[in-house]
Every structure is written in structure tokens, then in C-alpha cells.
Amino acid sequence: MPETRIGRLFERLRGEGRKGLIAYLTAGDPAPERTPALAAALERGGAALIELGVPFSDPVADGPVIQRGAARALKAGTRLRDVIEIARRIRRQSEIPLLLFTYLNPVLRYGFEALARDAAAAGIDGCLLTDLSVEEAAPHVEAMRRAGLDTVFLAAPTSTPERLKLVAKYSSGFIYLVSRTGVTGESATLGDAVAPLVASVREISGLPLAVGFGISRPEHVAQVCRVADAAVVGSAFVHLIERNLEDASLEARLEAFTRELTAPLGEAQR
């Protein structure tokens, strides 16, 4: 029996022959107090795991949509400690696995040990650091593991076989495969890099594999989940939030869109 919520999620999905939708939100966008309700809408729509993005002033791996989301969250005063508080509030109402998704510098400032302790206490289940390479990751991985948290790393189409082995070695919970070279953002079609990348990581790791970047439509989710265990959608959610900032039905729209995205997974289940 896996020790973490993330491990148990993928074991359950595997047992049921199902795939999962991972949903990314920039925590604090448009304001910290709004995020728990938005997360609940994602869960009602069928999301299996929520990535809570920590807003950062200089998000080099993100496209314009998530850059703007981070800017709104920062303008609303969202700090790393507020993101942990948001997680605590989500955890009071839900058992959905939560993955902290962040750039390194806010974590360095907070401290690896302090973050691991506070994240675990708040009910966060793991952490992914976008700009922390496996070469530099030992202090982070040790602190997270001691606190019983998963460490998710990115694998990319450019990763060499040697690098994929390191990514697999340091990852727990699942491995996040980047579908293409590029930054986060919606795209019309998915490239053909996904299947070969999934195949090469399967050869060296038994961990569940999620695929993200550029996935914004139900057909993308279906396509990815033919080979991977989960699909990650981020910018499409942040974009929807951005378009409906003043709309009282934002949560309902988010839930409906999530349901559209997870529909192909329901069919797979039947």
C-alpha cells in the first residue's frame, strides 16, 4: 500500500483501469480566498489531483497565460505561506491529492526543511520544482522524503537516456513528462514526441506517468491517456479563470469545463 495520497490515487486508478486528469491552478489567482472554491469545482468536475502553482515574479518556464495568472496572484499579495494556508483549507474539505508546483527561489528563501514540515502539516502531498535540475536536487529530495512527501520531476523530449534514469531515480508519486520543447500554454494539436517519450520512460521506471504542456482539449486528454496514466491541464484552466474574473458563475464554468476534459476518461472506464 503506497504511503502517500498520490501513490494511492494512481494505484486506485490502475486497479480500476482508469486514467486521471491533473489540474493546475495558480494559487491566489485572482485572490487567495478564491482558490479553495476553484479547487473544489475542479474536483467536482472529475480532476484526480490538483497542482497548486506558487506564483513567482519571473516564471521562465511559463507562457503568457500562466505568467498573467502569477502576476494577478502576486498583486493579490499571495506568498508561499499563503499557498500552504490555501492547501490547508482545501484539505479540510477534500482528500484530493495536492502537489505544490513552484520555482526554486521562493523555496530557497522559505527553506527546504521548513517547507517540507509546513507542507506536510497542511496536507500537501508532494512538490515539483520547475527549475531544480536533478543534479542540484539532493537537499530538496531528502527534506521532502523525511516529511513523507513525494518529489515529482520533469522529463522532457530532449532528456538523454542518462538523464531519464536520474529523473526516475529522484521522482516519487509520478513522473511529469513534458509533451514538447517549449513553455506552458494551450495548443491546437499535440506533437508526436509524447508516445516515444512515454515508451522510453516506461522502460526504466514503474512509476505512473503524467503528460503535460499544451494539453487543453478533451481530445488531447484522450490522446495522451492512450499511453500515459494521466494528463495535466494548466493554462486552459487559468485562461478560463482570466476570462471570467468578474463572473459569479466562474466555479460552475470551471466545473463544466473539467467535466468536458474528463469525459473521454469516463468512456475509457466504461
Next chain:
Amino acid sequence: MISQPDAGGHFGPYGGRYVPEVLMAPLEELERAYQEARRDPAFQRELDDLLANYAGRPTPLYLARRLSETLGGARLYLKREDLLHTGAHKINNCLGQVLLARRMGKRRVIAETGAGQHGVATATVCALFGLECVVYMGEEDMRRQRLNVFRMRLLGAKVVAVSSGSRTLKDAISEAMRDWVTNVLTTHYLLGSALGAHPYPVMVRDFHSVIGVETRRQIFEREGRLPDAVVACVGGGSNAIGIFHTFIPDEQVKLIGVEAGGRGPALGEHAARFSGGAPGVLQGAYSYLLQDDDGQIALTHSVSAGLDYALVGPEHAWLHDRGRAEYVSAGDGEAIAAARTLATTEGILPALESAHAVAEAIRRAPEAKGQIFVVNISGRGDKDIDIYRENLKDLDA
């Protein structure tokens, strides 16, 4: 002491490689290509030929007699990088990296620029080698450095305005990194300072170390001894590390880096990373960084776009902690006054960046009778005429 990074690109704790996984293998490839090129005598011959016959090396080491006499202390020598083709030291690194890009089969080159000098140098070498060139530049810097924007376009480069964040150098680097992460298979990122992920800090330093090597030879020819101090401005720190590096083992030579003191010591008003910052990670490297207590990157200010950046190059952080180099700052007003002094005593108008180094030399020289200082004039001031005009209204009546 000698200063070389470990296999992971660390100078002590600083430097390293902090980038998204997509860029890790390309950085490894770049490092391998660079190491092979360094060992290839044909590569070095071609670079030396371009440096001599295209860029105009060696640059003079000029004894500034009138300025020295005015100050009444140290003898000041100026290393005239401002006389290089394109008007600044930046061309040294651009020629090295463009040869490397060609060797790696990359047909497209991207770069960031702050003051525009690196963008102009990149556009220049891309024209020389027939490569596609895209330069990212913050909107605020485009406003401050209009002339250089036009120069880049005239040289055939595309200049992309960056409107995110503070709309300065930091944001231009982020946008260049986003382009690189997307087009990494066809594109070489010609980073212009001793910043970023390994191997950039060491590679950029190596391509600029010719500045110090020449200076050392020239000062021996002129004075028969080492200088007492070498002074250079530090934004990312490429001209400074270029002139410092050869002198690092010569412990008797003081190495003095001058950061931008801007308008004052409050966070957001300057770019003095050593006095106002703390170690952190920005855009690939771990070094002294201006940030708030939540780890968000602070805004910076300097009258000089080339020094207006939140992180200092990692080798400087290491030299600072080891006590081998000293880092001070000069404010906007001091830099402008120093430029005016140099112009009126020697007929040399320095870039605003280089004027910060001149300001520190002017401050120290009166107390240093019998000593020899070398000041790196990393660029010429023509690009800054508009800013000098705005700040010296008495001349513009």
C-alpha cells in the same frame, strides 16, 4: 588562488545549472561543444584573427595623465574596450559564441540585451556569418536606448519588445529563455554576460579574459610591474571578470567591482547585489540576488541599463566570499559626474556602465599616491547621449 568551477559549474556554492529539464541536455551539449572548440587550434586561430582584424584587438592601455594629475594620487590607466568594433567589450564574447554556434550547426541566434550593446554586438556577428538573429529587449530599455534599437535593425536583426515585469534586462532574459526552450534544437542562445546556467558563466568569462591578458602584458611593458588595483563595473559582470581573471592569482592586485548604487540603498532603487541582496536562484544560476523576503525577485534601478539587473554573475559571488575581490557601488549621480570629468580631462566619453568604474577610481585615486590603477572602460558613451543630456541640463540650455 585560482578560480575554476567544478564539473557541475559551481564556484564554491554559486553557479550551477538551475533550468527546466528541457534545457538540461542542450546545456550539456553546449558544454561539450565548447570544450572541444577550446582544444581545437583552428577554432582559436579563427577567433584570434577575428578579434585582431575585425574587432580591433589588442585595445590600448592608455595612461590618463590629465585625469591622474587632476586627482593628484594614483596613476590611472584606462583599458580602452570602448575602441572595439561596435563600441564595447561585448564583441569579444559574441565572436567566440557565434563561431561555436556555427560549429554546432545552429542557424538561428537569439540574445537578450539591456543597454543594447550586447544586442548590437550579436546582430553584428550574425550579419557577419549570415545567421538569423532575434534580440529580446525590455520596453523600458528600448525607450532608454533608442539608437541601439535602430542599429540592431539596421544590422538585420529582429528586435522583440518585452513588456512583462520591469521591462528591463531581467525580463528580456526570461523571454529569451522561453524562446530557447521552445526552439532549442535549431537555436543558439548567445547570452551576453557571465550569468545563467553552466557553461555560460565560464564560457563568457573565457571569451573576455583576453581583456585581462592584454592588460597584464601592457602594464608590464609600460610600468614594469603589476597594477595595484583593477577597477571595473559589474552588472552581470562580464567585463569585470574578463579583466579580473588573469590577475586572480596575483594576490597583491586589488580587484574592485563597482555595482550600480542607483538612487539609494532602498530595495528597488539600485542594483547593488552584494550590499542589498542574499544568495538565491535567478535564470539558471545561484548567486547574490536582490529579492524580497518571500523570494520574489526585486525590481532594480540604475541610470545605466547594462547594470540594471537583480543577480550578479556567480564567479563574482565566489570572489566576494573568498575576499579576493571587493565590491562597492556608485550611484547614478556619481557615475554621470565621473563621465563628465573623464570627458573634460581626457576627451573620452565612457558608457554609463563604465562611468561607474571611473567614479570609484576617482574616489580612491587621491589617497593612493604612487599606486597604479587600471580602469576598464568597457564601452563608449555615444549610446547614452540622450541620458547624459537629460541629466546635465546646464549644458543643454
